[in-house]
Amino acid sequence: MAVKITRLRLFLIVLVTIFVTGCERLTISNANGHLGAEHVETQTPFNAFLDLRGNNAASGDTQQTALDPRSLITREAVEAVDVPLYFVEVPGRGFEMFRQVSAHKEHSYWRALNGTQGFTLTEHGLVVRTIGLGFDLENADQTPTVAVLKSRQPQRGYVKTYRKINGLGRIEAQEFVCDFSRSGVETLILAQRSYTTRIFTESCKSETEMFDNRYWLQGNVLRASEQWISTEIGIIRLERLTD
Amino acid sequence: MEVLLDRLEQNKSLLYIASFLVGVIVLPLSAQQNQVQSVNTYGVPGMIDMPNAYMQPDAEITNSLAYFLNSARLSLTFQITPRLQGVFRYSAIEDYSGAGEGLGYDRSFDLRYQVFTETSRQPALTIGLQDFGGTGIYEGEYVVASKTFQDRLTLTGGIGWGQFGSYGSFNNPLGEIDDGFKTRPDETVGTGGQFSTNQWFRGPAAFFGGVSYRYSDRLRFNIEYSSDDYAYERARETIEHRSPINVGFSYALRPDVTLSGYSLLGDTVGLNLTFALNPKTPPYGGSGNDPAPPPFRQRPSVEESPEAWTTDWINTPANIPVLEQNMQLALSEAGLTLVGYYLDATEVEVRFLNPTYRTTAQAIGRAARALTYALPASVERLSLVSLDQETALSGLAVTLNRSDLEELEDDPSSVQAIYDRASISDAAAGEENKLTSMEGVYPAWSWSLGPYVAATLWDSDNPFRTDAGVELAGRYEPRSGLVFSGQVRRKLVGNRNDSVQQNPSPLPNVRTSGDLYRDEEDEGVFIPQLMGEYFFRPGTRLYGRISAGYFETIFGGLSTEILWRPENRRWSLGADISYVKQREFDQLFGFQDYSIVTGHVSGYYHHAAGFYSQVDVGRYLAGDYGFTYTLTREFDNGWRVGGYFSQTDVSAEEFGEGSFDKGIIVTIPIDWSSGESSIGQQDLLVQTISRDGGAKLEGVTRLYEATRRETQPELERGWARIWR
Numbered sequence: 023m024a025v026k027i028t029r030l031r032l033f034l035i036v037l038v039t040i041f042v043t044g045c046e047r048l049t050i051s052n053a054n055g056h057l058g059a060e061h062v063e064t065q066t067p068f069n070a071f072l073d074l075r076g077n078n079a080a081s082g083d084t085q086q087t088a089l090d091p092r093s094l095i096t097r098e099a100v101e102a103v104d105v106p107l108y109f110v111e112v113p114g115r116g117f118e119m120f121r122q123v124s125a126h127k128e129h130s131y132w133r134a135l136n137g138t139q140g141f142t143l144t145e146h147g148l149v150v151r152t153i154g155l156g157f158d159l160e161n162a163d164q165t166p167t168v169a170v171l172k173s174r175q176p177q178r179g180y181v182k183t184y185r186k187i188n189g190l191g192r193i194e195a196q197e198f199v200c201d202f203s204r205s206g207v208e209t210l211i212l213a214q215r216s217y218t219t220r221i222f223t224e225s226c227k228s229e230t231e232m233f234d235n236r237y238w239l240q241g242n243v244l245r246a247s248e249q250w251i252s253t254e255i256g257i258i259r260l261e262r263l264t265d
Numbered sequence: 266m267e268v269l270l271d272r273l274e275q276n277k278s279l280l281y282i283a284s285f286l287v288g289v290i291v292l293p294l295s296a297q298q299n300q301v302q303s304v305n306t307y308g309v310p311g312m313i314d315m316p317n318a319y320m321q322p323d324a325e326i327t328n329s330l331a332y333f334l335n336s337a338r339l340s341l342t343f344q345i346t347p348r349l350q351g352v353f354r355y356s357a358i359e360d361y362s363g364a365g366e367g368l369g370y371d372r373s374f375d376l377r378y379q380v381f382t383e384t385s386r387q388p389a390l391t392i393g394l395q396d397f398g399g400t401g402i403y404e405g406e407y408v409v410a411s412k413t414f415q416d417r418l419t420l421t422g423g424i425g426w427g428q429f430g431s432y433g434s435f436n437n438p439l440g441e442i443d444d445g446f447k448t449r450p451d452e453t454v455g456t457g458g459q460f461s462t463n464q465w466f467r468g469p470a471a472f473f474g475g476v477s478y479r480y481s482d483r484l485r486f487n488i489e490y491s492s493d494d495y496a497y498e499r500a501r502e503t504i505e506h507r508s509p510i511n512v513g514f515s516y517a518l519r520p521d522v523t524l525s526g527y528s529l530l531g532d533t534v535g536l537n538l539t540f541a542l543n544p545k546t547p548p549y550g551g552s553g554n555d556p557a558p559p560p561f562r563q564r565p566s567v568e569e570s571p572e573a574w575t576t577d578w579i580n581t582p583a584n585i586p587v588l589e590q591n592m593q594l595a596l597s598e599a600g601l602t603l604v605g606y607y608l609d610a611t612e613v614e615v616r617f618l619n620p621t622y623r624t625t626a627q628a629i630g631r632a633a634r635a636l637t638y639a640l641p642a643s644v645e646r647l648s649l650v651s652l653d654q655e656t657a658l659s660g661l662a663v664t665l666n667r668s669d670l671e672e673l674e675d676d677p678s679s680v681q682a683i684y685d686r687a688s689i690s691d692a693a694a695g696e697e698n699k700l701t702s703m704e705g706v707y708p709a710w711s712w713s714l715g716p717y718v719a720a721t722l723w724d725s726d727n728p729f730r731t732d733a734g735v736e737l738a739g740r741y742e743p744r745s746g747l748v749f750s751g752q753v754r755r756k757l758v759g760n761r762n763d764s765v766q767q768n769p770s771p772l773p774n775v776r777t778s779g780d781l782y783r784d785e786e787d788e789g790v791f792i793p794q795l796m797g798e799y800f801f802r803p804g805t806r807l808y809g810r811i812s813a814g815y816f817e818t819i820f821g822g823l824s825t826e827i828l829w830r831p832e833n834r835r836w837s838l839g840a841d842i843s844y845v846k847q848r849e850f851d852q853l854f855g856f857q858d859y860s861i862v863t864g865h866v867s868g869y870y871h872h873a874a875g876f877y878s879q880v881d882v883g884r885y886l887a888g889d890y891g892f893t894y895t896l897t898r899e900f901d902n903g904w905r906v907g908g909y910f911s912q913t914d915v916s917a918e919e920f921g922e923g924s925f926d927k928g929i930i931v932t933i934p935i936d937w938s939s940g941e942s943s944i945g946q947q948d949l950l951v952q953t954i955s956r957d958g959g960a961k962l963e964g965v966t967r968l969y970e971a972t973r974r975e976t977q978p979e980l981e982r983g984w985a986r987i988w989r
Binding site for chain 2: 123124129133134138140151154156157161163185186187188189190192193252254
């Protein structure tokens with residue numbers, strides 16, 4: 023009998039585990055409609071890009087065999103939509119297409135076609151804020167980088183400030199000392215169109231970490247860039263698909 | 266044989282229970298833990314069985330399970346401040362009673378304070394009080410020093426008393442100061458729970474020490490000389506002391522999970538599994554990963570589009586319902602419920618329920634964004650009032666200029682800048698009667714049907730008692746602030762009425778009668794709660810509540826509370842009074858004879874650095890008078906870790922086991938672990954033993970908690986999320 027009781031206890035524990043983890047799913051509930059309905063957008067012009075995500079998972083660990091999703095992006099599809107587009111790669115998370123949703127003064131606002139992420143960019147395409155990635159960038163003061171990209175001259179020792187919301191929920195500023203230099207020339211192919219670009223590298227370091235941002239400039243247009251977001255996210259790559 | 270089998274089963278189940286609890290407590294594990302110290306079998310930084318002088322990183326919570334020779338210790342350790350550490354430990358000890366009755370369970374508390382931190386020339390030095398408030402089985406004190414060389418080799422040496430002065434002991438050197446230190450008074454287990462200050466640092470002392478070598482980032486080897494002779498266990502012949510030398514290793518399976526193995530006393534081997542997490546490092550970072558909101562809709566300049574700025578629209582009554590619908594839809598898409606509004610040509614006040622965002626700041630930011638899509642350009646001033654989702658109580662009116670939002674959104678210092686320009690006032694100071702209430706919001710109702718689980722953890726006779734069954738819950742709000750709610754349950758399975766600990770106190774059995782209620786739960790459906798509550802603002806800075814019904818399993822009646830939160834003060838004052846009667850054991854609609862008027866005056870104080878105090882003074886359910894003190898460390902991300910105790914005019918003997926009411930409270934916000942906004946939170950209450958003395962009425966909504974989200978200090982704490 024004693025053994026039976028302890029087995030019952032074990033059974034109960036298993037049951038409780040299932041309940042605790044599954045209570046919410048098992049519960050049937052109803053309310054008279056306080057919460058907003060799911061927002062559903064019909065993005066007909068963007069349909070050409072919606073299927074690309076199927077290749078997303080493959081783009082990571084099996085690069086040798088996986089199809090590069092860029093190869094599926096046609097110039098025709100890009101030109102069929104009436105808003106600017108970015109192709110964005112986030113380390114470890116594959117890629118996402120972003121479209122511009124609005125612009126104001128020197129900033130533009132971008133939202134993922136398939137996801138829930140958003141970016142704020144300077145008019146040159148430098149990342150000011152990210153939302154929805156987790157470990158997001160709250161704000162980057164890109165003023166110094168805007169200046170060096172305009173001059174396109176090597177420069178040393180300027181300061182950039184990145185702000186994030188730390189684990190306690192407070193704004194935390196990180197200051198980096200950066201050097202800007204030329205790194206060569208490269209022809210990029212973006213949505214079946216080639217662009218001859220000059221590459222610039224911005225090497226930044228603080229007391230605890232360092233990173234290299236890279237910029238591919240075609241004339242005054244930033245065609246592609248690799249930009250640091252946060253310690254945990256690392257460096258994301260942005261490619262401007264729209265002329 | 267049956268007895269042996271039973272014990273083995275008990276041990277297995279204990280291991281399972283402990284692992285399960287550890288898992289529940291720490292899930293999900295935070296991504297990175299730096300400089301987390303390996304812990305000893307008591308859950309504090311140390312080698313194997315002996316402590317060292319180090320502390321965990323500030324706010325670190327470590328859960329460790331040590332398991333050896335039919336014994337287990339589950340320790341929950343919290344780094345209260347960078348130098349102060351607190352431990353709650355639940356231990357399973359073979360032949361606890363000494364009468365051959367199998368496993369017994371013991372709870373104990375430790376405090377450790379680091380007197381000196383380590384420098385290049387100076388070792389760290391820590392004073393520890395182990396099991397200072399429990400039944401005293403692990404009672405011991407120590408002073409220990411540790412120094413690490415080349416980041417690899419750590420030497421530790423210390424002197425201990427009590428349990429730490431039981432092997433290789435010598436006369437207490439403190440006896441030179443006062444003869445009273447030379448002998449340690451006999452341990453009197455009694456009802457436990459009292460501070461045994463007359464024993465601290467008294468009696469024989471002994472040295473202990475050890476060496477720890479970090480072989481790699483993951484692997485560490487330890488060897489120690491132990492000054493604990495395990496007298497308690499040896500007297501019960503459950504362990505033998507063959508050697509004072511213990512050796513072991515610890516291996517980091519992940520940065521936050523460590524497995525240790527060791528030999529103990531030359532007699533047995535054991536394992537120690539440690540989980541670490543830190544409220545400061547949420548798995549998705551401080552930003553979370555909420556979906557991006559639409560950007561603020563920018564207005565054209567007056568020069569470019571003067572017609573867009575016209576105020577003529579206010580003169581056309583037909584426009585108002587359209588704008589009302591715009592606001593309702595836009596707020597709804599932002600996860601907010603529009604309850605009422607006042608609109609004129611240049612300003613708007615909106616009141617909305619916030620079922621979505623933990624921080625009011627984020628709700629304010631999202632509401633402001635939404636309104637820029639809903640309203641004409643001429644509406645410049647946005648006055649936003651977030652209402653508590655449960656009580657519909659208003660707190661603050663945050664007024665933002667639309668032009669400031671447009672100007673500052675992408676400014677590098679925008680978070681502080683927009684706060685500086687915001688105007689914040691008490692929403693109760695506004696003219697509520699000019700508001701237009703939204704139709705269709707009230708009456709509001711909701712119901713759910715699903716499983717329930719009720720658990721009682723870490724009792725002295727069973728670590729894990731639980732019931733499970735089916736629950737039908739309902740909630741009806743005929744108007745703002747008036748809430749009727751209740752649950753009906755049918756128990757299907759469980760063992761919460763198996764307890765053997767009920768020794769009723771000589772006081773009215775306001776809590777020790779709990780098992781009689783749980784017994785009846787087997788008989789049919791029961792109603793743990795069914796009540797109505799009305800919440801209101803009697804004036805600026807004042808909040809009120811009136812409640813009636815069956816508040817909790819044991820009591821029902823009438824209750825009222827008032828709270829005063831003065832502006833820009835660190836303190837608040839409240840008072841509650843209730844007339845309650847004891848319910849029938851069947852938890853249906855009847856009452857028993859026992860009734861009482863109970864109530865407290867409560868003071869709340871916000872110390873610096875996130876520490877909060879609460880003192881409740883008054884009359885408790887059993888008619889005893891006294892106070893309850895609660896100290897909580899709160900983090901801006903919503904985590905809370907605290908402890909409380911009650912002292913009333915009930916003696917320790919009258920109170921019974923534990924001597925007085927005390928417990929630990931841990932609150933984990935859901936959005937911390939999921940990364941997605943939620944007003945939900947997980948509360949973990951570890952109460953030593955629920956006895957009749959110091960018992961407070963449960964079930965009613967407490968105004969301080971219900972209203973704190975909508976106060977200025979909380980708004981400031983969450984303001985970093987204004988643009989999120």
